Structures are given as C-alpha cells and as structure tokens.
Amino acid sequence: MATVDELKERIAQLEVExxxxxxxxxxxxxxARKKIDQMSSEVVxxxxxxxxxxxxxxxxxxxxxxxxxxxxxxxxxxxxxxxTAEMLTRCGIGKLLLxxxxxxxxxxxxxxxxxPYQAGMSKVQAAEKTLRDINPDVQFETHNYNITTVDNFxxxxxxxxxxxxxGDGSVDLVLSCVDNFEARMAINTACNELEQNWIESGVSExxxxxxxxxxKPGETACFACAPPLVVAENIDExxxxxxxxxxxxxxxxxxxVAGLLVQNTLKYLLGFGSVTHYLGYSALQDFFPTMSMKxxxxxxxxFCGKRQEEFQRKExxxxxxxxxxxxxxxxHESNDWGISLVDESSVDDLKxxxxxELASGLSYAYDKPDETTKDSDEVVADTDQSLDELMAQMKSx
Amino acid sequence: xxxxxxxxxxSNIPLLKTKAGPRDKDLWPSRLKEEYQxxxxxxxxxxxxxxxxxxxxxxxxxxxxxxxxxHVHELLKYEFEIEFDIxxxxxxxxxxxxxxxxxxxxxKMYRGGKICLTDHFKPLWAKNVPKFGIGHAMALGLGPWxxxxxxxxxxxxxxxxxEKEENGASK
Ligand SMILES: [Zn+2]
Numbered sequence: 001m002a003t004v005d006e007l008k009e010r011i012a013q014l015e016v017e018x019x020x021x022x023x024x025x026x027x028x029x030x031x032a033r034k035k036i037d038q039m040s041s042e043v044v045x046x047x048x049x050x051x052x053x054x055x056x057x058x059x060x061x062x063x064x065x066x067x068x069x070x071x072x073x074x075x076x077x078x079x080x081x082x083x084t085a086e087m088l089t090r091c092g093i094g095k096l097l098l099x100x101x102x103x104x105x106x107x108x109x110x111x112x113x114x115x116p117y118q119a120g121m122s123k124v125q126a127a128e129k130t131l132r133d134i135n136p137d138v139q140f141e142t143h144n145y146n147i148t149t150v151d152n153f154x155x156x157x158x159x160x161x162x163x164x165x166x167g168d169g170s171v172d173l174v175l176s177c178v179d180n181f182e183a184r185m186a187i188n189t190a191c192n193e194l195e196q197n198w199i200e201s202g203v204s205e206x207x208x209x210x211x212x213x214x215x216k217p218g219e220t221a222c223f224a225c226a227p228p229l230v231v232a233e234n235i236d237e238x239x240x241x242x243x244x245x246x247x248x249x250x251x252x253x254x255x256x257v258a259g260l261l262v263q264n265t266l267k268y269l270l271g272f273g274s275v276t277h278y279l280g281y282s283a284l285q286d287f288f289p290t291m292s293m294k295x296x297x298x299x300x301x302x303f304c305g306k307r308q309e310e311f312q313r314k315e316x317x318x319x320x321x322x323x324x325x326x327x328x329x330x331x332h333e334s335n336d337w338g339i340s341l342v343d344e345s346s347v348d349d350l351k352x353x354x355x356x357e358l359a360s361g362l363s364y365a366y367d368k369p370d371e372t373t374k375d376s377d378e379v380v381a382d383t384d385q386s387l388d389e390l391m392a393q394m395k396s397x
Numbered sequence: 398x399x400x401x402x403x404x405x406x407x408s409n410i411p412l413l414k415t416k417a418g419p420r421d422k423d424l425w426p427s428r429l430k431e432e433y434q435x436x437x438x439x440x441x442x443x444x445x446x447x448x449x450x451x452x453x454x455x456x457x458x459x460x461x462x463x464x465x466x467x468h469v470h471e472l473l474k475y476e477f478e479i480e481f482d483i484x485x486x487x488x489x490x491x492x493x494x495x496x497x498x499x500x501x502x503x504x505k506m507y508r509g510g511k512i513c514l515t516d517h518f519k520p521l522w523a524k525n526v527p528k529f530g531i532g533h534a535m536a537l538g539l540g541p542w543x544x545x546x547x548x549x550x551x552x553x554x555x556x557x558x559x560e561k562e563e564n565g566a567s568k
Contacts, residue, residue, distance in 0.1 A: 102508055146482075148482070148484040148485055148486065149460070149482045149484070149485070150419045150420065150460050150482075150483070150485055153420070153485040180493075180507075181490060181519060182484050182486060182490045182491075182493060185484075185486040185489055185490050186484065186485055186486050188486075189485060189486055224489065227520075227523065246504060246505060246506065246507060246513035300489060300526070365519075365520065366519075366520030366523065366524070373407065373412060373525060373528055377407070377408070377412055378408070378411045378412065378438075379411055379412045379413070379414060379528075380411045380412070380413055380414065380431045380434040380435050380438075381411075381434070383430065383434060385430075387426060387429060387430050387433070390430055390433035390434065390437065391433060391454070391455070393433075393437055394433055394436060394437055394440075394453070394454060395454055397437065397440050397441070397444075397452065
C-alpha cells in the first residue's frame, strides 16, 4: 500500500510529464494540433487545409480562405446537426453557434458523431469539446436551452443578430437541424423578423426521406407560407406501422441530409455552383425532387408579408436585365396556398406521377383548412371578469 | 372532416377568438382570458357528464402550465402530473404536453416526457388556428394518448396504482 507521501511524489512526477507533453502540442490535449493563423495551400501532410485549398487551384472556388470569415448557427445538435457542425468545423468555418437543450443518450448511438462516454453530457458541450479538438481554429459559442420558450427565444434572436465573429452583426446563415415543428416555426419567426437567411432541414419520422430548404425572407417561401412538404416514399399507407414508437432514425439518411445541407451552405457562403431552394431525398427510390417556392402573399406570419413587400420594392428598383429565354411560371389554378412553384426536377424524375402544384414526388403534409368546426359552434363569450378572477375560478373547480 | 366522436368532444370546448401568442404584449392578455374561459367551461362540462379528467393552472403571465390528469382503469383512478410551456409560436403551434414522471417508460414519448401525438393531431390543430386552445390540445392530444398508453403501461407493470383517498379529483 502506497503512503500519502509516495502518492504525492508520484503526482508531482506525472505533472512534470504532463507539462512536457503539453509543451510538445502547444497547450492542447495530447494529439491535438496548434492553431493556424493563415490557411495555406501547401500540400504537406501536416496541413489540414491543403485539400480544401486545392478547390481554389482547381477553379471550383475562387477564394476558399473566406470560409474563415463566416459564422453559422446550427440549431439542434442531434443526428443531422452534429454531423453538420463537424463538416463545417473540418471545412474551417470561422465561427459556429450551437443551440440544443438535450443531453447525449445511449439511445443516440445509432447516429453519427457522439460517443458512448459522452452519455449524460449536454449535446452542445460534448460537441464543442470534440469539435475544438478536431479544429482549434474555429470559434464556438454554445447555448444549452430550448429556443421555443418565451425567455429563451429573445436571447436566441439576440445571438442570431449579434453573434458574428466580431460580435457586431448577424450570423451569415442559420441552419435548422431540429426535429420538431414547434422549433422550426420558432426559427422561422425569428428569421422573418431579423431578415435572416436560413436553411431548414429534416428527416421524416420513419427515417426514409429528408429534405433541405433555403429560406430567404420575402424572396422564397417561408416555413409558415404553406403546410410542410412531404417527399413521396412510395410506401403503402396500410403497411406503414406507427404503433409503439414515435420515430425511427438511420445514420445513413441523417448523414445524407447533413451532407446536402452543408454542401448547399458552402455553395451559398463561398459563391460557387447553384444554391438549391428545395431539395428532397427519398431513400427507398433514390429520388431527389427539387424546386423553388415563392412566398405566399397571404402567409400567416406578418413579418413574412413585410419582407415580401420589401423584396418586391427592391426588385422593382433593380435595373432590368434582358432575359434571353422567358421561362413560363407555373401558377396552378387550384393552388389554394397562393404560392407559385417552379418545377426544377430533372427529366428523370418525370417517371413518378406529375403533381400539378409541386415538383413531382412532393405533396403537402395536409390539405387546406377544412370545416372541422362550424359557425354554430360555441365560442367564448365576452366577459367582464378579470384574468385574476378567472384564474381563481379555475383553481376552485 | 373529423369523425363523430371528435366532433362530440369538440362540442364541449368553446372556441377561442384572439390570435395572439405570449410575445404579443397587447393581445396575449385577451387570449389568456379566453383560454381560461374555455377551460373552465370544458371542465364544468366534464364534471356534468361525469368525465372529470384534468385540472390545470398557469403562472401569472400564462406561459407555463401545470396540473394533474386522471385515467380510470378497471375502477381504479391513476393520477399523473402534467406540465407544458406555451411556445413563442402559439397558437400556430400547439403546446407540447409532458408527463415527466412517465419519461423513459414508453417509446410513445419524446425527451422530457413530451407525449407523442397522432398523425391526425397536427393537421387538425393547424387547420383550426386560432380557434383551438389549451382545452383542445388536452382533449385531442392528451386524452387519446392516455386512453391508449396508460392501460398498456399498467399491463406492463410500469404504472402502479397509488393508494389514495378516493376523492383525489376534487382535491
Ligand atoms: Zn411566409
């Protein structure tokens, strides 16, 4: 049995060893790399950016280093968000803001990124630690809360509008990687108010389809402009069993969607290729419908309407460029949502059923308002009672 | 259209008028009053038809709600604590009702004990903004969930009957 003095001596010894080890790696944990001031395109095995900078040499991206000037907010650090954050970290993004209120659980281990030893840690904290080790050049800001509650929402809006690298302006792009309608609507509300461009992403609850959707307030349809879109999965509704569980998940579908999301993000930020407005993914058919959606003038979100007016005013002032080919816009008569859609699906997609309003293979999650309630239904009457009185009455029931 | 049973349930809950969420400083107090009026009426109707199954109250600004719900199974009354926040996007999105004490006991729940709603609930809610309120979320969301899940949890021995004075409901 070692005495206390022996143990103390052993600790001192180990501390010296640890200090030596830290010196070697520049203050980081063993194996981690030092910060790099400037991205170099030198092809040596010690340069983590050489293959990315090669994009510039090959003429794909004009100026890849600009990636370091950009800030991206990732909302939801689950199966899609964590992989999204990792890709952006490896690409050398300037700053990442991570929002999530969940903890890592063993039930998450069918997905990518998180590891069993992280179970119990908050997702944002665990992610920051891993990502920092992968690339210490990236700045991180993490928030462990639910954005949909009144108190947190204001703070969320504030960080989106002030969270850039210098701390004096809005982030460059918000990526929605959340798994529920409420959080998507909250992001939509914030981005419409803040005039913030964002990309929504999602994987269906049965794990075999997904989508990404670029939303530029006023210019493209917002998330509240129409019911959510559903990508055709060609599953017979009768054979689809939902009993017993809320949601399934596959690392493959989530990885594909995260890949599509970050690819579109890189194109958007670095200005190469064409940025897709809507891209769906149906895993069972390997089918990728794509299209653009214009905003709904009758959108429920008042800020969406405001942004639409601003956009139209701006468009009117823009000098007209002569269009070489005039593309005809498809405005279907039975389009109850007031949205016009431009089908951009490739010819190959046409083997699925032609849909009149949406790109083939897409439909709304539900149809337009129906008559669930009748005009004759009872509506709360005007009351002279105060709120306090009503609260007391409710309590005394 | 919805089925006859749903319509009958709906007829017990007065509809709301004001489209306002908790961030809407001017109109939220009116909406909150309507929520209480509708809930009071609904609970009274439930009592009259001998189907009293929940109580709710909120914090002062009506953003956080908590209470109890009951489920009767083979003549025994099972009681559960419920809670939920009013999301900033309410009433466009429904509140997510949670039963924290059942978290981890059933796959029909999301993190934090939020109940997993049927495919029919969200479309139905979306089509009835702003007429549906908290009472409707209880009746169309929590009610059917309890009816399916509690008997299942009892049969699996995951929910046990707690001995209590029989008048739990009126306390
Ligand atoms: Zn809109």
